[in-house]
Amino acid sequence: MYILFGIFLAVCIVFAFLQYCRRKRMICKVEQMDPCSKVCLLNDILTPFGFCYLEQQDIITSIHGAWQRQFGYCTLFDRSAVHFGMAFDCEPVYFYYKKRTYRIELWKGQYGINMGAEAGIYYAKGIVAPQEFDKTHFRSVPDAEMLPMEMALYYKGQKMFEYGRRHWWLTGFCMGQYCDAKDLMLRISITFEDQNMRSCFVKSLMHMGYQECDIDVCDLTVSFSFSFAHSKQPCHSCCLKWKWAQWKNRLFVKLFLWATKPFTCVLDRLVFLFLFLPPAFYRMCLCRRSRKQKFHKRKCKKECCRYKRRCMHGL
Numbered sequence: 001m002y003i004l005f006g007i008f009l010a011v012c013i014v015f016a017f018l019q020y021c022r023r024k025r026m027i028c029k030v031e032q033m034d035p036c037s038k039v040c041l042l043n044d045i046l047t048p049f050g051f052c053y054l055e056q057q058d059i060i061t062s063i064h065g066a067w068q069r070q071f072g073y074c075t076l077f078d079r080s081a082v083h084f085g086m087a088f089d090c091e092p093v094y095f096y097y098k099k100r101t102y103r104i105e106l107w108k109g110q111y112g113i114n115m116g117a118e119a120g121i122y123y124a125k126g127i128v129a130p131q132e133f134d135k136t137h138f139r140s141v142p143d144a145e146m147l148p149m150e151m152a153l154y155y156k157g158q159k160m161f162e163y164g165r166r167h168w169w170l171t172g173f174c175m176g177q178y179c180d181a182k183d184l185m186l187r188i189s190i191t192f193e194d195q196n197m198r199s200c201f202v203k204s205l206m207h208m209g210y211q212e213c214d215i216d217v218c219d220l221t222v223s224f225s226f227s228f229a230h231s232k233q234p235c236h237s238c239c240l241k242w243k244w245a246q247w248k249n250r251l252f253v254k255l256f257l258w259a260t261k262p263f264t265c266v267l268d269r270l271v272f273l274f275l276f277l278p279p280a281f282y283r284m285c286l287c288r289r290s291r292k293q294k295f296h297k298r299k300c301k302k303e304c305c306r307y308k309r310r311c312m313h314g315l
Contacts, residue, residue, distance in 0.1 A: 022276070023276060026272060026275045026276045027262050027272065029275060030263070030268055030271050030272045030275065033271070035055075035267070038267055038268070038271050039053060039055055039267065041271060042267060042270055042271055042274075045274060045281075046060070047063065048067075050062055050063060050065075050066030050067050050068050050069075051063060051066070051171075053266070053267060053270070054163065054172075055267065057161040057162070057163055057172070058161075058174075058265055058266050058267070059116075059161050059163070059172045059173055059174055059175075059266070060114070060116075060171075060172075060173040060175060060266070061163060061170075061171050061172055061173070062118075062167075062169050062170070062171040064143070064146075064167065064168070066169065068169070069140045069168065069169070070140075072122060072137055072138050072139045072140050073103070073105065073120060073122050073137075073138050073140070074134075074135075074136065074137045074138060075092075075133070075134040075135075075234065078090050078092075078234045079234040081234075082239070082241050082242055082245050083241070083245075084112075085110075085111070085112045085245050085248060085249055085252075086109070086110070086111050086112070086245070087109050087110045087181060087242050087245045087246050087249065088107045088108055088109025088110065088111070088181050089107070089108055089109055089181040089182070089184075089226075089228070089229045089233060090105060090106065090107050090229065090231070090233065090234070091105065091106040091107075091226050091229050091230065091231055092104075092105040092133075092231060093105065093106075093201065093204050093205060093208065094128075094130070094133055094204060095200040095201050095203070095204040096127060096200060097196065097197045097200050098197075099126065099127065100123050100124065100125060100126070100127075101123065101124045101126065101127060101128040101133075101136070101138075102121070102122070102123050102200075102201075103121075103122045103123065103124070103133075103138045104119070104120070104121050104122075104190070104201065105118075105119070105120050105122070106118070106119050106186060106188060106226050107119075107120075108153065108181055108184045108185075108186045108226065109179070109180075109181035109184065110178065110179055110180070110181065110245075110246060110249050111173060112249060112252065113175060113176060113178075113249065113252050113253045113256045114173040114174060114175050114176075114177065115153075115155065115160065115173070115174045115177035115178065115179045115184070116153070116171065116172055116173035116174060117151055117153045117171070117172055117184070117186045118169065118170070118171045119149055119151055119167075119169070119170045119171075119188055119190075120140070120168065120169045120170075121140070121141045121145075121146070121147055121168050121169070122138035122139060122140055122141065123138060123139055123141055123145075124136050124137070124138050124139065140168050140169070141168050143168075145168075145193075146166050146167055146168045147166065147167075147190055147191060147192060147193070148164070148165070148166045148190070148191040149164055149165070149166070149167055149170045149188065149189065149190050149191075150162070150163070150164030150188070150189040151163060151164065151170060151172060151186060151187065151188050151189075152186070152187040153172060153174075153184060153185075153186055153187075154184065154185040154186075154187070155177075155179055155183060155184055156183050157185075160172075160174050160177075161174065164189070174266075175256075175266045175269070175270070176253060176256050176257050176260075176266065176269065177253070178249060178250050178253045180246070182228070184227075185225055185226070185227040186225070186226040186227075187223070187224075187225050187226075188223065188224065188225075188226060189221055189222070189223040190221065190222050190223075191220050191221045192220050192221075192222065193220075194220065195220065198217070198220050198222060201222060202215060202217065202222055205222075205224065208230040208231060209230040210224060210230060256269075256273075259273065259276075259277065259280070260272055260273055
């Protein structure tokens with residue numbers, strides 16, 4: 001028994017030493033890479049997941065061709081999000097325009113180890129009755145109907161990032177940051193196609209409870225702040241599931257910061273994590289909201305392995 005224990009202990013010591021040496025080697029490799037190469041590598045890795053790295057803001061954001069686009073959106077996704085570590089406030093705004101029902105939804109909160117915000121534009125053909133909103137599946141708008149959007153996220157009054165472009169799903173995620181959704185304020189600006197579409201959206205906001213003084217209208221652009229939700233939330237912050245998800249998120253943020261401790265910026269942390277612990281990187285980046293995403297899970301995993309081999313060979 002003592003011999004077996006001694007052998008086991010020796011194996012553990014050797015394994016720990018080898019991992020320590022490998023970690024040091026990966027740290028040196030990341031430090032020797034120039035910033036441009038790291039950005040290109042990280043974007044190559046993140047593209048299969050539907051995201052890219054925005055160097056100017058040091059955030060992760062979604063790309064136009066993200067595979068999530070084909071799934072559209074429905075209220076069921078918001079209700080199930082807490083099971084996947086997403087504890088956010090959401091604000092769906094419904095309005096009718098050109099014989100369609102539009103859903104422009106805002107989100108802010110904690111996404112796993114990320115503090116972030118989202119703004120998505122979706123539609124359903126025909127006029128959907130209000131009592132059917134939660135049961136209806138909305139499609140993502142096509143490229144021709146994407147709208148210019150700008151968002152600025154504040155945490156306890158401090159600006160975390162500001163970003164804007166013409167998009168169907170504008171996002172921004174600060175990796176390795178923890179928050180409660182109630183401490184975030186999202187300032188959003190949306191430029192609409194014409195005055196009719198703008199007026200329909202503004203009327204819907206006021207019907208939800210926003211005051212006229214809370215909404216800034218300049219030509220076709222509508223700007224307002226989303227600090228607390230005016231709509232019914234699928235999972236209240238007092239819910240045990242919410243608290244359990246946030247407890248795990250807080251723990252995983254600490255683990256992420258500890259595992260990537262030699263570095264401070266998101267770029268270096270992610271490149272290092274990809275080289276040193278690829279399975280952890282894969283699990284962290286993949287958002288699992290639907291069973292239909294199994295194909296994309298396999299595809300993303302294959303892409304990670306391919307870029308891992310490229311990087312290790314110095315390509």
